[in-house]
Amino acid sequence: MVNPVTHNLKKYFRGEINYTTCPGCGNGIVAQAILWAIDDSGIDFDNYAFVSGIGCSGWIPSPAFNTDVLHVTHGRAIAFATGLKLAAPNMKIIVTAGDGDTSAIGGNHFIHACRRNIDLTMICVNNQIYGMTGGQIAPTTPYLSKTTTTPYGSVERPFDLSKIAIAAGATFVARWTTFQARQLRKTIAKAILHPGFSFVEIISQCPVQYGKVLKKRNDAVAMLMDYKERSINLKKARELQKSELKDKIIVGEFVEERNVPELTQEINRLREEALQKCQR
Amino acid sequence: MVNPVTHNLKKYFRGEINYTTCPGCGNGIVAQAILWAIDDSGIDFDNYAFVSGIGCSGWIPSPAFNTDVLHVTHGRAIAFATGLKLAAPNMKIIVTAGDGDTSAIGGNHFIHACRRNIDLTMICVNNQIYGMTGGQIAPTTPYLSKTTTTPYGSVERPFDLSKIAIAAGATFVARWTTFQARQLRKTIAKAILHPGFSFVEIISQCPVQYGKVLKKRNDAVAMLMDYKERSINLKKARELQKSELKDKIIVGEFVEERNVPELTQEINRLREEALQKCQR
């Protein structure tokens, strides 16, 4: 290595920092935000486990991060993480998944985790496309987009993932774009400590596949600048009309509810009750 | 048959009207509301098709109703119905499914149908329990309920299905209990004509399995009266505090959006575009 100065976050990596993502891919920015948040948390990295789905964003922790990492089937990360958390309730478990992973094939596990309020930190990298498999439409791709599988333009309306998370009962819900990397770091740090299911959605650039759709192919900078322009904080958004919000990305921390029972703690309670009943 | 007078709806049945549901089961009330709505619609029964999942409510149309009926695997009714509707866009397609069918195993298809706004009429019989398989907890069962699989009381919060439907983008969303059988009939009639995905949730008594949970076993009347007491119309509900709404069932037509593009029509548009491009 030419550069003798090591990155502050290098200690969290399994070896050299060497992402095979495309140039300018937002996944790396998200990876950094996650690791800074972990750095901020003061909790030993060994206490963290990562569960990731299949898709480019699955590669954020796998195999890179130097702690327990479980890289599972497409769409099922949350379900694996649920079992893991239930069996190892003292671990901090972070799930990373793409928008397709989370809301296409994995949509069911997603809403149920929200409902169960199990203490997982879900990082959903929403690049509004299937990156890994070559730019097909995702449930988050805007209406009328021309993707590999919608050559005539998409005819389906996209999900608002944070909105669904809220409706399904998630107790911590936030959204940022990669342009708000600093806020993202803070939010993830909060999400990690939140006692329940936290959903952090990140609108993130895929300059290759979604760049193509936007006719900004390979132009990560243009995409970031676009986020800068279109992002609007939820407090400000509340003051605006629906029409004024067209094409805007509402960002911020939407929900933070702290008095909802968390699943692993509830189960602990059941165990104690059952034990008492047995002993009686 | 002792009674020489035939039921007005008998004409819609494949043979004798002979449900094998338990005494007092709400499914029969729902069945009647559906058929009255169809009667009201004036559309020939042959133009209707039913797709039903597995669960007691799947038996509402299957095999009873004397038109095309497709009784599929647990949780997948909407997905089959989507294919059917796309291939036969002129048919009126009604999906009947239980709460488990819709929101446990079938949750993913449910939210995606909402998003796609495909012209299906979804009748979800929410008896807040797994009826058919013997009274296990459903994603809709209230917190702390003691069911076959939650002997120490459920520790998960239930879904508000209509809320999820709205967040996922459904353009027609309504909820009634079986006690509002008349309103239900009107709503279903509207839903059938609604040009897009319509979701009708019916809180319905399962006196056997959910009756057990409520300690009202086999007492359909008590359950109906309970619905009567707890139902509150959404207009009225809007005026109340959250605490006042505890244990209430908010009923009414929540959403009716008419200017959202419907999937089969959109696809028709694509076909025309494609054809024009080819001919050019």
Place this chain on the structure above:
Amino acid sequence: MEKNKKIRNADFLQGNIACAEGAIMAGCNFFAGYPITPASEIAHHLSKRMFEVGGTFIQTEDEIAAIANVLGASWGGAKAMTATSGPGISLMLENIGLGVVTETPCVIVNVQRGSPSTGSPSIHMQGDMLQSKFGSQGDYQIIALAPSSSQEMFDLTIEAFNLSEQFRTPVFILSDSLIGHMRERVELPNKEELALFERRRLKSYQGINQKIFLDEKVALMPVFGNGLKANVTGSTHKEDGFRNVSDPKILDNEIKVLSNKILKHKKEIIRIEEVNLEDADVAIFSYGLSSRAVLKSIEVARKERIKVGSFRPITIWPFPDEEIKKLSNRVKTIIVCENNLGQLLPFVKAAACENCQVIFLPPKTLGTLYHTMEIIEKIKEVV
């Protein structure tokens, strides 16, 4: 300058594209799928072509929905197809079973990849041969075809649609990542030249006990929307579609009739390619792309006057056991070559081993084509 694409009766096509074009030629007008390497190109191509031919393309939320959409569309009258790879097939299996018992014509393309599990998406393997037959719960028959070239991706897709309509049943194409991504010359027939098997539809309502299922000669299909009052269920049912889940005799009848519907028509379904078998002492059993390495080896071996031939089942299921039995009476040895650990081997053995020796040539490296030298060596060892 004008593009020459459309004026030729031959094209240079990727296997996946040949498959997609074969589907269109066969009259496919519905495709539902979920992206997955190495099958995605089929979806890409059809996402354009379907609309051009007045059909429907939908990218579903997952593979479970894809097969459900396909089966639903088939009941709506469409010729419907999906394409995926092993992980997607695994997810589809429950509903493939429903397709079988509800006798729903459709075509399912499995572009196999390196597996198990997520495996190696771009590596060639023949790992899912038995999954297609035994993956869904219960006893059932399926039809599965194994192409070995772009041309066969095209031709067998048409054949798959024909068989699915003829026997009212799901039909598999078992391709793999190498065939799927390989480009080859494909001759394109005129649609008029083709003998397409169109759906045999029930014409009019025949009363509540109309026989719309469970006929070994294949019942007419009561396509939805025609006032035929079809009564369709994945539960155990009788000829009229009425469910009966308590009487084992009904179950017995359902399973046996559905099985016989295929097995009694094996002759019409099964296609085998035999090369150089007339005088052969040794036959090599192989299928799909592996067979091309085998054929090459035989070409070489024949030059050395070794009496060896190739037996290639184009139809994998129903399994050509009778044909293999006949073969076993003619040759001394059958060498089985598969790009897996011997999935069809027990079936070949069961059919042949009373009459001849059956040996397996395990691939040196799973996921790559046999080197011809490996095969030739084995042949020499045997003769």
Place this chain on the structure above:
Amino acid sequence: MEKNKKIRNADFLQGNIACAEGAIMAGCNFFAGYPITPASEIAHHLSKRMFEVGGTFIQTEDEIAAIANVLGASWGGAKAMTATSGPGISLMLENIGLGVVTETPCVIVNVQRGSPSTGSPSIHMQGDMLQSKFGSQGDYQIIALAPSSSQEMFDLTIEAFNLSEQFRTPVFILSDSLIGHMRERVELPNKEELALFERRRLKSYQGINQKIFLDEKVALMPVFGNGLKANVTGSTHKEDGFRNVSDPKILDNEIKVLSNKILKHKKEIIRIEEVNLEDADVAIFSYGLSSRAVLKSIEVARKERIKVGSFRPITIWPFPDEEIKKLSNRVKTIIVCENNLGQLLPFVKAAACENCQVIFLPPKTLGTLYHTMEIIEKIKEVV
């Protein structure tokens, strides 16, 4: 009056309950499942018992989540189990494959029902024998045990946990609706008497290239939460867990080592029950509940001095082909009796038919137990 339940060392238990209690005895402390007839009683029972023993029970949103939860919990250190029936297994198959390649111990109970598709939930059938082995994409080995009584539901569930830990792999129990719902006397051992196989855990972090997978002698498991930095993926990987999806040699190695991990330990895994085979001319091959009809028939036939015996594989997978081969050298005929259309028949044939005759006794009515008379007639026909 005090209930006598807990003071006895025998109980009268439904098969499903015996299975659940066996799991608890084996140290199972995690159950995830989704209700389905005829397996639900296992969940019902464990929804209470799990908490009593300090474990966890969760009813998941579907079967896909159930198996995912189980595998996740196993990495979290739990002895984990799920129970379902055929439709649920179909949905689990993709992740069962992941369990195999990530070498994740767990137990999967399939209380088979009348199938295919939704079928007949309460009818006894042995329809999913091959699904358990071939249902997920790709080439892999699995361990599967077939109980034939409540006692075996109990005993083999313990055995299943032991094998799953010993070989770090998912293990199937292949029961059916009749066994699951049948009540029988079960002798309950003291936990102290049992030789339980506890998880062989990696004790300390061994560096980035630590060998935590792909050892034919079974690698130690780096259970999560212990600073072991486990690197686990369902993609093709090396001993250290690092993914490599482009080199077929890595895939080849993964598949072959995983396969050998089971196949080279067949002797330790495979259990057969042989009855009256010492002098037999005819052996009847059967398993699960069918074997009890067979044993009854043999009892009768023996009274008529017919030399017939029973060969019952308790282990279905890995398939006991060597044992069958040995058998085929001793008897003149093997009669295969299954409650399906002959799922294991080709495998028996492949193993035996060089040495003896193999015939199949197709069930008169699928879904019901053989009548002893049917079997006796066949025996007489043969001898």
Place this chain on the structure above:
Amino acid sequence: MSEIGIRLAGLGGQGVVLSSVIIGRAASVFENMEAVQTQTYGSDMRGGDVCSEIIISEQKILYPIVNYPDILVVLAQKAFSQHIQDLKENRILITDKNLVEVNNVSKNIKHFCGSFNNIAIDKFKDNRVANMIMLGFLIGKTKILSQASLEKAIVDLVPANVMELNIQAFYEGVILGNNL
């Protein structure tokens, strides 16, 4: 003693399965015998026919199904016509006098009946204990198992709040069976 196969047939709600489970438990847990019980439900899941079979034996029981019962207990008319043809000569038939009309039965069949349901209502004010009376009757009549074992099994399997009632009903049946 060789195998005894008992079949109990009636309608849902009559406690047919519970009765057979009590027999099985009595035999297998309290008399150290082998026992196997199976059941089938009628054509649709709700209400309708129920049939439960139980085999008890001192040896290992191989075949778990009762093709030809040694004792057939019938508690509903429909069940009678369904099952009577499986009852061979010299076997025992037990019926509820008021619920089942017995006709066309071979003379060599030993037929006993009692008014289980009526007694339950009249004497115990609860028709749900009719099955206990039947059970007592069966034991009194056939002596296939000891009363003590049955009592213990009932204690184990019946909810605590109705246990006394059930045991009383059981002994009522025993006396009826002994005397009749």
Place this chain on the structure above:
Amino acid sequence: MSEIGIRLAGLGGQGVVLSSVIIGRAASVFENMEAVQTQTYGSDMRGGDVCSEIIISEQKILYPIVNYPDILVVLAQKAFSQHIQDLKENRILITDKNLVEVNNVSKNIKHFCGSFNNIAIDKFKDNRVANMIMLGFLIGKTKILSQASLEKAIVDLVPANVMELNIQAFYEGVILGNNL
């Protein structure tokens, strides 16, 4: 003519696959020959190595993989070291003069090289047409297919707006190949 196996190796973005597909199309569609093309990508999906193989023949092509190429085209240094050992004596090697340093190659290998990339930049102001120059060079040099067929295939496979440019580049290459 018996089979000719060509292997093209380089990096993602150099148009290696497109070039081989053009050859395949030219042969199979416009010269009625058989052709088969396969490709592999490097160890990770993004960027990195690309290798495409194409066989053309007048007979049916059985084995679709080129184990030992008759013509090896190398457009990147890494590719050179990866593939050169598969090139047997008397076969043809084509390289980009400026991108690949060729060393230790047997004398019996026929080595030709051109500055495809530099010409593309200098003359056509677009390095994306380097592959067309290479293709023309290959045809000019080996004459395995007619220029006309190649031109037609290019017309079919290249976007309309850059078609002229590509064809010019192709003929630039042909001249280079003919002359060199």
Place this chain on the structure above:
Amino acid sequence: MIHIDKDTCKGCGICIAVCPKSVLEFSKELNQKGVNYPEVVNEKKCILCENCMIYCPDFAVVVKKDGKK
């Protein structure tokens, strides 16, 4: 007119409960299914509101308004 198909009735009692005019009462007799079914005991009070019909889960009640069909 209220028509009750007594042997289809499962005896849930809903019709009786939802009748605003107490027109219906449980029978003393059991039907084929062995349950008590509703009997019209006060037909005159009936206001033909159809509640009994639309709430019956088993389609066992038919209300016909005179003249109309």
Place this chain on the structure above:
Amino acid sequence: MIHIDKDTCKGCGICIAVCPKSVLEFSKELNQKGVNYPEVVNEKKCILCENCMIYCPDFAVVVKKDGKK
């Protein structure tokens, strides 16, 4: 201090775009990956805001504040 690991850089240009003080510019040379990477051209202007670091998707930029580590 701004440290750039030039051979890890994929040349996306984000760091250059997000620098508020135009401290960085693309190099003329190509790195091992064949792309232009950022070079510090105006270190004095740098306000150590760390933007270049936290936005770099490839962890190729390190900003160290003096004294601190």
